[in-house]
Amino acid sequence: xxxxxxxxxxxxxxxxxxxxxxxxxxxxxxxxxxxxxxxxxxxxxxxxxxxxxxxxxxxxxxxxxxxxxxxxxxxxxxxxxxxxxxxxxxxxxxxxxxxx
Amino acid sequence: xxxxxxxxxxxxxxxxxxxxxxxxxxxxxxxxxxxxxxxxxxxxxxxxxxxxxxxxxxxxxxxxxxxxxxxxxxxxxxxxxxxxxxxxxxxxxxxxxxxx
Amino acid sequence: xxxxxxxxxxxxxxxxxxxxxxxxxxxxxxxxxxxxxxxxxxxxxxxxxxxxxxxxxxxxxxxxxxxxxxxxxxxxxxxxxxxxxxxxxxxxxxxxxxxx
Amino acid sequence: xxxxxxxxxxxxxxxxxxxxxxxxxxxxxxxxxxxxxxxxxxxxxxxxxxxxxxxxxxxxxxxxxxxxxxxxxxxxxxxxxxxxxxxxxxxxxxxxxxxx
Numbered sequence: 170x171x172x173x174x175x176x177x178x179x180x181x182x183x184x185x186x187x188x189x190x191x192x193x194x195x196x197x198x199x200x201x202x203x204x205x206x207x208x209x210x211x212x213x214x215x216x217x218x219x220x221x222x223x224x225x226x227x228x229x230x231x232x233x234x235x236x237x238x239x240x241x242x243x244x245x246x247x248x249x250x251x252x253x254x255x256x257x258x259x260x261x262x263x264x265x266x267x268x269x
Numbered sequence: 270x271x272x273x274x275x276x277x278x279x280x281x282x283x284x285x286x287x288x289x290x291x292x293x294x295x296x297x298x299x300x301x302x303x304x305x306x307x308x309x310x311x312x313x314x315x316x317x318x319x320x321x322x323x324x325x326x327x328x329x330x331x332x333x334x335x336x337x338x339x340x341x342x343x344x345x346x347x348x349x350x351x352x353x354x355x356x357x358x359x360x361x362x363x364x365x366x367x368x369x
Numbered sequence: 370x371x372x373x374x375x376x377x378x379x380x381x382x383x384x385x386x387x388x389x390x391x392x393x394x395x396x397x398x399x400x401x402x403x404x405x406x407x408x409x410x411x412x413x414x415x416x417x418x419x420x421x422x423x424x425x426x427x428x429x430x431x432x433x434x435x436x437x438x439x440x441x442x443x444x445x446x447x448x449x450x451x452x453x454x455x456x457x458x459x460x461x462x463x464x465x466x467x468x469x
Numbered sequence: 470x471x472x473x474x475x476x477x478x479x480x481x482x483x484x485x486x487x488x489x490x491x492x493x494x495x496x497x498x499x500x501x502x503x504x505x506x507x508x509x510x511x512x513x514x515x516x517x518x519x520x521x522x523x524x525x526x527x528x529x530x531x532x533x534x535x536x537x538x539x540x541x542x543x544x545x546x547x548x549x550x551x552x553x554x555x556x557x558x559x560x561x562x563x564x565x566x567x568x569x
Contacts, residue, residue, distance in 0.1 A: 176347055180354065181361040185408050188317060189310040192303050193407055195324060196496050199299035200400020203292050207393055208385050208563040210289040217288060218337050222346035224295060225328050225339055228321060237318050239325055246322035247276055254280065261281040263508040285508050293507055296396050300500020307493055308463040308485050363408040376547055380554065381561040388517060389510040392503050395524060399499035403492050410489040417488060418537050421528060422546035424495060425539055428525050437518050439525055446522035447476055454480065461481040 170239075173229055191231040198223040270339075273329055291331040298323040370439075373429055391431040398423040470539075473529055491531040498523040 177183055202220035205212040232239040253266040277283055302320035305312040332339040353366040377383055402420040405412040432439040453466040477483055502520040505512040532539040553566040 172344060172347055176351065179356050180359045182359075182363070184361070185363045187310060188312065188314075189306040190408055192299075192306050192317070193403055193493065195321075196296075196299040196303045196500075197400045197404045197407060199292075199296040199324070200397045200403075200496075203296045203393055203400075204397045206289040206292050207397060208390055210287060212288065214288075214335055217292070217331075218335050218342060219346065221295075221328060221331055221335065221337075222342045224299070224324070225332070225343050226346060228325050228328060229343065231317075231321055232325070235314055235318050235321065237321075242318060242322045243325050243329065244272060246319065246326060247272055251276065256279050259280045259282075261284070263282070263285045290508055293393065293503055296400075297500045297504045297507060300396075300497045300503075303493055303500075304497045307497060308490055372544060372547055376551065379556050380559045382559075382563070384561070385563045387510060388512065389506040392499075392506050392517070395521075396496075396499040396503045399492075399496040399524070403496045406489040406492050410487060412488065414535055417492070417531075418535050418542060419546065421495075421531055421535065421537075422542045424499070424524070425528050425532070425543050426546060428521060428528060429543065431517075431521055432525070435514055435518050435521065437521075442518060442522045443525050443529065444472060446519065446526060447472055451476065456479050459480045459482075461484070463482070463485045 170229060170233060173226065174233065177230070186230055186234060188231060188234050191227055191234060194227040195224060195231065198227055270329060270333060273326065274333065277330070286330055286334060288331060288334050291327055291334060294327040295324060295331065298327055370429060370433060373426065374433065377430070386430055386434060388431060388434050391427055391434060394427040395424060395431065398427055470529060470533060473526065474533065477530070486530055486534060488531060488534050491527055491534060494527040495524060495531065498527055 177186065198220065202217065202224055205217045205220060229239055232242060258269050259266075277286065298320065302317065302324055305317045305320060329339055332342060358369050359366075377386065398420065402417065402424055405417045405420060429439055432442060458469050459466075477486065498520065502517065502524055505517045505520060529539055532542060558569055559566075
């Protein structure tokens with residue numbers, strides 16, 4: 170987070186990093202990540218890692234902009250998901266919670 | 270990462286988490302995050318945080334599946350981006366590096 | 370539709386065009402279209418048209434694969450949307466129907 | 470196109486339909502279409518058609534906003550793709566043209 174903030178500050182890029190622009194950027198990079206799997210479930214792992222790095226970077230910048238710690242955010246959401254998907258119902262099934 | 274892995278293992282969900290399925294999931298959740306900004310640059314911050322949590326969670330699961338540490342991945346990519354966007358060229362500009 | 374089908378058949382590309390792969394392709398191209406607006410609401414119109422062409426092409430191929438006429442599909446959905454968004458409620462508002 | 474325009478005009482929704490907002494909407498709906506295939510290549514066809522209708526609708530609205538006929542746009546792009554993917558090179562292969 171500290172390294173990302175310094176990188177952005179050095180280039181005066183904070184002006185472009187509105188939450189909306191960062192959300193668009195996450196979606197754009199998610200499309201590039203998906204492109205690694207466009208015609209086949211297999212992919213070049215190093216290319217997929219590279220695209221994942223871009224999605225993650227914009228996610229972290231957005232978390233910072235929204236004033237939230239990314240680790241805390243994931244853990245907090247995990248607690249909610251745990252309640253929606255109790256083990257006895259969700260075990261071995263990919264069904265969405267509202268279709269149990 | 271440890272908490273996510275335990276959550277997935279308890280539900281035997283690893284079978285659904287192929288890299289391709291996780292990449293699709295990242296893109297799906299990125300669309301939901303973007304929906305917070307569909308008609309306006311302003312949004313409800315708590316809703317945006319909630320959607321960002323989902324994108325981040327799938328990114329972390331994919332990183333794990335691709336055998337890479339998410340923090341190292343972001344920092345490594347930052348070094349490459351630093352080389353593509355030297356401060357003297359990139360300062361205050363959102364131009365893509367191949368259009369400098 | 371006829372021109373698209375001939376183009377695909379000549380290259381024996383039908384084998385890659387499963388509904389899933391076409392849905393991924395729509396999302397990938399939608400990301401490229403969005404990239405035209407990544408840092409600003411303004412864009413180069415000819416570039417946006419070009420990316421829109423790709424999204425549309427994959428949508429048409431998917432419609433064909435799902436056995437549905439794209440014009441009929443849009444008109445049918447329009448009738449449903451009309452019911453969800455009656456003029457007297459929806460006039461001049463971007464609110465989602467479930468939040469009226 | 471005529472039906473879509475009337476639907477939008479009746480609700481005074483043109484004010485929300487900037488090219489940027491429509492591009493975001495295409496990406497959001499593309500994510501919902503992809504969700505039909507999140508955990509499996511198989512899907513409920515009627516659900517996929519329904520989501521495809523939404524992507525197509527926003528594509529048509531954006532084409533209109535960009536002042537281009539959607540059919541002409543697709544056919545024009547097809548000619549460019551034809552040049553990039555000559556039959557003798559592209560036959561039976563999903564390789565991208567810049568990797569031939």
